[in-house]
Amino acid sequence: MDTILVVVEQRERKLNRVSWETLAAGQSIAAQTGWTLEAAVVGSGVAAIAGEVAAKKLARVYDVESARLEPYTPDAFSHALQGFLAKHPAKLVLMPHTYQVRDFVPKLATAMQTTAISDVIGVRYEGGKLLFTRQMFQGKFVADVSFAGSGSCFVTFQNGSFRADKVEGAAAAAPVETVNVEVPDGVVRNKPEEVFKEAKQAVDLTQAEIIVSVGRGIKEQKNIDLAKQLADALGGELAASRPICDNGWLPMDRQIGSSGQTVAPKLYLALGISGAIQHIVGMKGSRSIVAINKDSEAPIFEIADLAVVGNLFDIVPPLIEEIKKAKT
Amino acid sequence: MKILVCMKQVPQKDAPLKLNEAGTWIREDVSYEVNEPDAFALEEALRQKEKHTGEVVVITAGPTRAMQVLREALAKGADRAIHLEDDAFVGLDAYNTARAIAAAIQDEKFDLIFTGLQSDDYGYAQTGVILAQILGLPHATIIMQIEKKDAGIRVKRELEAGFFQFVDMPLPAVLTIQSGINKLRYATLIGIKQAKNKPLRKVTLAEVQSAMGANLQKIEKLYVPQKSKNTEFLEGTPAEVAKKLVEKLKNELRVI
Numbered sequence: 001m002d003t004i005l006v007v008v009e010q011r012e013r014k015l016n017r018v019s020w021e022t023l024a025a026g027q028s029i030a031a032q033t034g035w036t037l038e039a040a041v042v043g044s045g046v047a048a049i050a051g052e053v054a055a056k057k058l059a060r061v062y063d064v065e066s067a068r069l070e071p072y073t074p075d076a077f078s079h080a081l082q083g084f085l086a087k088h089p090a091k092l093v094l095m096p097h098t099y100q101v102r103d104f105v106p107k108l109a110t111a112m113q114t115t116a117i118s119d120v121i122g123v124r125y126e127g128g129k130l131l132f133t134r135q136m137f138q139g140k141f142v143a144d145v146s147f148a149g150s151g152s153c154f155v156t157f158q159n160g161s162f163r164a165d166k167v168e169g170a171a172a173a174a175p176v177e178t179v180n181v182e183v184p185d186g187v188v189r190n191k192p193e194e195v196f197k198e199a200k201q202a203v204d205l206t207q208a209e210i211i212v213s214v215g216r217g218i219k220e221q222k223n224i225d226l227a228k229q230l231a232d233a234l235g236g237e238l239a240a241s242r243p244i245c246d247n248g249w250l251p252m253d254r255q256i257g258s259s260g261q262t263v264a265p266k267l268y269l270a271l272g273i274s275g276a277i278q279h280i281v282g283m284k285g286s287r288s289i290v291a292i293n294k295d296s297e298a299p300i301f302e303i304a305d306l307a308v309v310g311n312l313f314d315i316v317p318p319l320i321e322e323i324k325k326a327k328t
Numbered sequence: 329m330k331i332l333v334c335m336k337q338v339p340q341k342d343a344p345l346k347l348n349e350a351g352t353w354i355r356e357d358v359s360y361e362v363n364e365p366d367a368f369a370l371e372e373a374l375r376q377k378e379k380h381t382g383e384v385v386v387i388t389a390g391p392t393r394a395m396q397v398l399r400e401a402l403a404k405g406a407d408r409a410i411h412l413e414d415d416a417f418v419g420l421d422a423y424n425t426a427r428a429i430a431a432a433i434q435d436e437k438f439d440l441i442f443t444g445l446q447s448d449d450y451g452y453a454q455t456g457v458i459l460a461q462i463l464g465l466p467h468a469t470i471i472m473q474i475e476k477k478d479a480g481i482r483v484k485r486e487l488e489a490g491f492f493q494f495v496d497m498p499l500p501a502v503l504t505i506q507s508g509i510n511k512l513r514y515a516t517l518i519g520i521k522q523a524k525n526k527p528l529r530k531v532t533l534a535e536v537q538s539a540m541g542a543n544l545q546k547i548e549k550l551y552v553p554q555k556s557k558n559t560e561f562l563e564g565t566p567a568e569v570a571k572k573l574v575e576k577l578k579n580e581l582r583v584i
Contacts, residue, residue, distance in 0.1 A: 074457075074467065099488050103469045106422065106457035115423055115544035118452055131548060137354065138448050140345055142553045149544040189466035191496040198492060210583055216341075234583070246508030252490070259470075259486055259506075267583045274341070277451065288581045290573070295342055302553055306576055307561045308569050318570035326574050326584050 002035040005090035007081070008053055009098055010041055011072070011195075015049045018096040020164035023056060025123065025157050026094050027168055030058075032125040035091065038062065042080055044070035050176045057168040061176045062088065068183035074104035075188045080181045082111050088179075090152055092130075097156035099258075109154045116154035117145055119277070121161040138276045139299035159258075159281050202253055203237065210236025210267045213256055213283070214244055217272015217293060217312055221249045226316055227271055233323040236267070241279045257282035271312050275300030292316070329382035329476070331373040332436075334429060334443040334455065335366040335401060337394040341448070351549055353419070362397045365444025369505035371512050372474065373442055374405045380476055382439070383407045389417035389428055395528075402523035403515035409526070414533035421545045422450070426458035431539035432531045438500055440481075445470050445504040453504075460502035467502040468495050472509050 006026040008019035023039065030037040040062040041049045050063035064084050068076045085093070095101045097119045109116040121142070122133035131144040132155060147153040205211060212231035218224060224244075231238040238254060245255040256263055257279040268286035273279060275291075275298055283289070284303055291304035292312045301307050308315055339345055340359040348355050373384045386401040388394045389412035398409035412428055420428065441463075443456035460467035472492065473484035480498040486506050487493055515523075562572045578584040 074469075078461075099470060099486070102453050103457070106452075106454035107461045107467070110423060110426075110458045110461040115421060116454065117545055118454060134451075135553070136450060136550065137339065137345055138341075138451070139553070141347070141354070141550050143550045144548045146546045146548050147544065148542065148546045189498055190468060193494040193496075195487060195491050195493045197490055234577075242507065258488060260490065262489070267577070267581055288583075290577075295344075297344055299553075301559055302555055303557055304559050305557060306573065307559050308573065309561065310566065310569065314566040315569055318567045319573060322570045322574040323577075323584060326578055 003090040006039040021162040024162040054174040057170040078108040208237040213239040215241040215273030332438045336363040338448040369442040403519040422452040422454040431536035456504040
């Protein structure tokens with residue numbers, strides 16, 4: 001029997017909600033292929049999560065348990081899942097493309113002499129073949145990728161590629177099976193400490209209705225002030241893509257993207273931001289996106305509602321004046 | 329400490345890219361640069377060496393043009409370089425790239441192996457972790473700080489949404505390095521001169537091929553993404569564009 005296994009993510013025994021998106025992807029592939037959909041949660045004392053997942057439309061949920069799985073380490077997770085998959089083979093193993101999954105899936109796939117197709121944004125089943133769509137060259141192109149091996153194929157999905165609210169529920173809960181796995185002494189080599197947040201976040205950008213965000217196109221630290229003036233004129237918050245914060249031009253707590261904040265304001269005005277995937281995942285839910293960039297092929301234009309191809313230093317000053325005029 | 333830094337040459341960030349005729353890859357006649365996180369990985373290796381003494385070796389897999397990445401690394405202070413030189417290295421999946429690198433360094437013993445956390449072209453974010461598994465070494469990903477301890481190292485992992493975590497781990501180990509971990513240095517004139525006399529070992533595809541296999545991922549087609557949105561492009565002089573945009577912000581988006 002061909003099986004699709006969705007491995008949901010838990011951290012400190014709480015389900016990471018992005019797992020619902022992966023389950024939606026799994027249900028979609030199951031519907032197209034007729035394969036059996038199962039799910040697994042991996043951890044220590046995570047039966048409640050297995051129960052939560054079992055309420056959805058799927059055939060079975062496995063609760064893969066070992067005391068060594070808490071706290072998370074790539075060694076324990078890879079070892080446990082390899083042992084589990086040896087007994088419960090799956091044709092496809094699906095997971096969200098989180099930092100945790102990125103940390104252990106390449107190891108697990110390699111240990112099983114197979115591969116992980118990472119950061120996938122869509123799936124099609126054509127002529128008996130699954131085609132996974134993933135972005136390449138920082139989103140300038142996309143590729144349809146197929147699995148050329150024979151064993152299990154791992155696939156990780158980019159946040160927001162499937163809709164969590166599309167997950168189908170079931171009339172009756174799916175059976176939950178507890179699988180205790182052995183993680184012997186010596187397998188786990190890393191000693192992780194508690195997860196923490198650096199300095200208290202001074203700004204909560206998730207509450208902002210208007211965000212003016214700057215990227216590399218701003219060129220120099222002294223030009224940040226121009227973006228600040230625009231943000232002030234609009235009554236919005238100033239934010240940035242990662243390189244700007246790496247340079248120390250704006251504090252880290254103003255960073256939007258996978259390693260920063262995820263926002264969905266009414267207006268997201270991107271100044272000189274090319275739109276690398278890591279940035280897009282943090283703002284693509286915005287109601288309106290306006291992009292100003294000199295490169296007409298910048299991926300940010302793929303998701304923009306309003307676009308201006310041009311030099312931001314020419315456009316922003318008159319824009320500030322026009323906004324002030326409109327407000328009086 | 330003896331540190332290996334895996335580096336990759338990728339198309340320049342704002343280089344206009346064109347598809348090849350088969351629609352399976354880009355046309356190669358573009359400008360290239362070092363993959364950004366790899367530059368931070370090299371800088372971190374140089375800093376660790378300056379603190380603890382040792383050796384920094386850089387390796388890349390790619391065509392002749394990829395030599396530029398190694399030259400720059402040697403000019404910045406790397407001690408020697410290894411070039412897996414063949415056009416075929418461009419088309420490898422992450423598993424095969426890692427196997428080729430592992431084969432090329434099989435006679436060496438490194439305390440630390442660094443890669444950038446992902447490449448700007450394929451964006452697999454996997455090569456470092458796969459290399460760790462092949463070599464039987466522990467690893468940690470998306471590293472923002474490295475501190476040498478009496479036994480092993482203590483690293484700071486970046487997690488999502490502003491969270492971090494410290495991890496103690498033994499050596500040898502593989503780390504994938506995040507951009508922004510340090511401030512990059514420039515090559516000095518003396519460095520550029522000295523680079524010419526530093527050892528560079530070339531490794532051919534034939535020398536490592538027995539360690540490799542068929543790609544397990546096949547790019548069926550590469551193409552420009554279909555737009556999911558109707559993007560409206562505003563045109564005109566800056567003053568005209570500013571007027572049009574404010575008009576839209578006021579009357580359509582209603583944010584003014």
